[in-house]
Each structure stands twice: as structure tokens, then as C-alpha cells.
Amino acid sequence: MNTAIDIFTVVAICAGAAFFMAGSVGLLRFPDSLTRLHALTKADNLGLGLIVLGLLPQADSLLGGLKLVAVWLLVQLASATVAQLIAQALRHRGRGT
Amino acid sequence: MSVIQALDISLAVLVLAVAIWTIVSRDAFAAVVGYVAYGLLVSLVWVRLFAVDVALTEAAIGSGVTGVLLISAAVRLRGTEAAVAAEWPGAGSRVLAAALCMVVTAALAAVVLTMPDPGATLAPEAARHLAETELGNPVTAVLMAFRALDTLLEKVVLFLAVIGVWSLAADGNWGGIAGPRRATNRQGALAFLAQLLPPVGIVVAIHIVWIGANEPGGAFQGGAILAAMWMIVIMARLAEAPAIGERRLRLALVAGPAVFLAVGLMGFAVANAFLAYPAGLAKPLIVFVEVFMTLSIAVSLPMLVLGPPDRPSS
Numbered sequence: 001m002n003t004a005i006d007i008f009t010v011v012a013i014c015a016g017a018a019f020f021m022a023g024s025v026g027l028l029r030f031p032d033s034l035t036r037l038h039a040l041t042k043a044d045n046l047g048l049g050l051i052v053l054g055l056l057p058q059a060d061s062l063l064g065g066l067k068l069v070a071v072w073l074l075v076q077l078a079s080a081t082v083a084q085l086i087a088q089a090l091r092h093r094g095r096g097t
Numbered sequence: 098m099s100v101i102q103a104l105d106i107s108l109a110v111l112v113l114a115v116a117i118w119t120i121v122s123r124d125a126f127a128a129v130v131g132y133v134a135y136g137l138l139v140s141l142v143w144v145r146l147f148a149v150d151v152a153l154t155e156a157a158i159g160s161g162v163t164g165v166l167l168i169s170a171a172v173r174l175r176g177t178e179a180a181v182a183a184e185w186p187g188a189g190s191r192v193l194a195a196a197l198c199m200v201v202t203a204a205l206a207a208v209v210l211t212m213p214d215p216g217a218t219l220a221p222e223a224a225r226h227l228a229e230t231e232l233g234n235p236v237t238a239v240l241m242a243f244r245a246l247d248t249l250l251e252k253v254v255l256f257l258a259v260i261g262v263w264s265l266a267a268d269g270n271w272g273g274i275a276g277p278r279r280a281t282n283r284q285g286a287l288a289f290l291a292q293l294l295p296p297v298g299i300v301v302a303i304h305i306v307w308i309g310a311n312e313p314g315g316a317f318q319g320g321a322i323l324a325a326m327w328m329i330v331i332m333a334r335l336a337e338a339p340a341i342g343e344r345r346l347r348l349a350l351v352a353g354p355a356v357f358l359a360v361g362l363m364g365f366a367v368a369n370a371f372l373a374y375p376a377g378l379a380k381p382l383i384v385f386v387e388v389f390m391t392l393s394i395a396v397s398l399p400m401l402v403l404g405p406p407d408r409p410s411s
Contacts, residue, residue, distance in 0.1 A: 074297070077290065084286035 005057045012054030019047030033090050037083050044079040048072055105145055112138045125171040125178060132167060136160025149313035150236040153305075157321035158398075165328065166402050231380035233311030240315065241383045245372040249361060252354045252390060259350060259400045263341055266405035272342030276403030279334060291333035298326040306391050310380060316353075316387040320394025328399050338403050346396065353393025357386050 019042060026039025052072040059065035115138060119131035136159040143152035186194075223235055223243060230238045240248045266273070302322035309315030330336050339346045360382055364373040374382050 070297075074294075077293065081286045081290040088286070 009054040009058055012050050016047045016050030016054065019043055019050065023047060034087060037086055041079055041083050044075055048075055108138065108141060108145065112142060123182060125174060126168070129164065129167040129171050133160050133164040136164065148236075150234070150315065150318075153313060153318040154321075157318050157325075161325060162321055162398050162402065169402065169404070229376075229379070230374075230383070232383065234309060234313065234315075236313070237309050237315055237383070241386065242374065242379065245357075245361070249354065249357050249372070252357060252393065255394065255397045256350060256354055259397050262401055263405055266341075267407070269409055270406045272340060273406035273409050274340050275338045275400055275406050276331075277407050287329075287333040288335060291329045291335050294329060295326040298322055302326070302391075302395075306387060307384075309387065310384060316390040317394060320391040321398060323391065323395035324398035327395065328402060331399065331403070338399075341400075341406055346400075349392050349396040350400070351393070353386075353390035356389040360386050 023039050023043025026042070027036050030036045030039055049072055052068045055068055056065050059068060112135065115131055115135045119128050119135055122128040122131055136155060140152040140155040140160065143149070143155055220235075223239055226243070227233075227235050227238050230242045232238045232242070263275075302319040304319075305314040305322065306316055306319035307314075309319070331338050360374075361372040364371055367375045
């Protein structure tokens, strides 16, 4: 049972890391700011989400698990807001580069 | 080499690389972004050194609050940047600056390399007397009991820094609303965040102050989170910044150092020494002082970020 949980953790965290990798590649390779922003939010949402999902079975208490979920939700909120603010600033300047 | 070691080494290399990038960057805003990233990486280093208290403070103050402060400074200085970039120092002063930097680096390296191993430490002493403070977190015990004088002076310095910032105000603006005039239009996304986040942030901040007695946390980390919540509300224009002449604001600013000093002076009467706590009452007194310190920190940091008032009070 423990091994199964550990395998789940490793698989989920690797998948999360893959999303971070893809997000970073997108940040470096995409042509303009709006698409780069799009790539970044994927890393935050899915990448961190999968990492938290993988860590959940390893939490030593219910409270610890809730804290992990709270971290994910707070990062979601922050990254969504920052993405909106950057996009707004870009539109204000009238260019997407 | 184990995986952990490899990660530690890459973290160290990354910190150095970001530090160099921050210094080399010619654009002030980019340098500030580099500095914030540097602060977050350094807080990871502190976690790896098992200094979670320091990591929390570095992330909140070193990266967070200082980051906001430097971003507003960079935005304000944007107009002058071209003129500064045009000024290129002569060969003589550049050689001199390089030589000075190398001497400082060499001196620091010499000091670090000649340190005895294991270094002189008071950690066993602190751990042995931890029980007398009734606290479970040795860092809080050092900050609030063994080296309480340092912490008290640190709070006074923070207060003096606020006075320093305020003293930059023009005569006519004295007592006015802190910080530059802001546009009144609200930005939807930021206003949404400023409405959603503070209830969560306030609970987290109080939690961090409270568990600081036994686990990593404390007045500075909790106060910084409270300060961040207030700053978000001000930045989203949901509330106006306070006028620096306001009595409540000034009371909140002095509350921390004043209560700490009063408890310290009380130590003369009840425990025969300045900043000594009577046996059995150490923990309640420390928590009492920390509550007021949190309030002062939560008020001081936004005052430092907002800057001096630039419009009259009424």
C-alpha cells in the first residue's frame, strides 16, 4: 500500500514538473507577452496542482494536507490576478510585444 | 554525490547567477525583479540550512516588502534613468571601484575561510536555558529573552526609519495622507484580490505570530503579512492611505517599542534586571510584547513603502 502511494506521489510530482518545464519553455520561446503569460499560468495552475496532489498522501496530518491545498489556492489567486494586471498593462500600452 | 547535494549546489550556483545578473542589469526595474527572485532563492537556502524562521523573514521582508519598496522607487526614478545611464565614470574611478570591491571581497573571503571549525557558538547555552523561557522555539527565545535588547533596538530603528521617511515631506504637506497621490480608478482584478485575500491573510498572520512561541514564526513574519494585506487594500484603492498626523496611526507605530520598553523597565522591579522576565511569567509577557510589536511592524512597513505625503492634509 505504501509503495503504491509513493509511486503515485512520484508520478504526480513528475507530471507537475513536466508542466513547469513546458511553462518555462513557453516563457522563453513564445513570441509575445500575452502568449508568454498564457504559458506561465499553465505552470502555476496544473504544475503546482499536480505537485500538491502528489504531496497530499505524504502529509503527516489532515491540517498539513489542508495547508498544502491552501498554498495551491493562494498561488492560483495570486497568479490569476498578476496575469490580469500584466495583460491590462499591456493593453493600456496598446501593444502585445 | 547524492541528489540532495547536487540540488544544494545547483541552488547555490543559481543564487550567485541571479546575484550577478541583478548587479550587471542596466535597467533599474529589471534589477529589482532580479533582486526579488534572489530573495526568494535565498529563503530556499535558509530552509536548506534548517533556519525556517530566517527563511520566513527573508521571503516576507527581504523579498516581499523590500521588493515593493524598490519597485516603487524604480518607477519613480524612471524619468532620470536615461541621464544616469549617459554618465559614464572615467577610467580612474572605475579602476578604483574595482580595486575597492576586490579588497572587500578578499577581506570577506579571508574572514570566512579563517573561521574556526566548528565555529564559536552559543547555541548549546541557548538550548540549555530554553526551558526557563517556557518557549518551544529557540529562535524566539533568543530574540525575545536572551538577546531582547537587540530586538528592542531593532524595533526602535524601524520607528526611526518611518520618521526619516516622513521628514522628507514638504512643510505644507506635513500631517497629510501618506504616499503619492494615486489615480482613483479601481482596477477590477486587483480590487477582487484585495477583497478576497485580507481575511485569509489576517488569519495566517495571527496564526504565525501565535505559533512563533513554539515553532518557526513570530512578530516580524506575522507583522509583514498584515502589512502586505493593508498595502494590497491601499494599492487597489479600496481604502485611502492614512494621514500621517492621525493619532491612531502614531499610537500604533510606537505601541511595539513602547510596550517592549515598559516591560523591560518593569524587569528592574520584578526580576532585578532590564528586560528580565519574572520566573513563571516569561511566556505570557513575551507573547504580550509580541502582539504590540506585530501591530507596530504591520503599520511601519506600509509607511516605509508609501513614502512621505505629497499633498496637504485636508
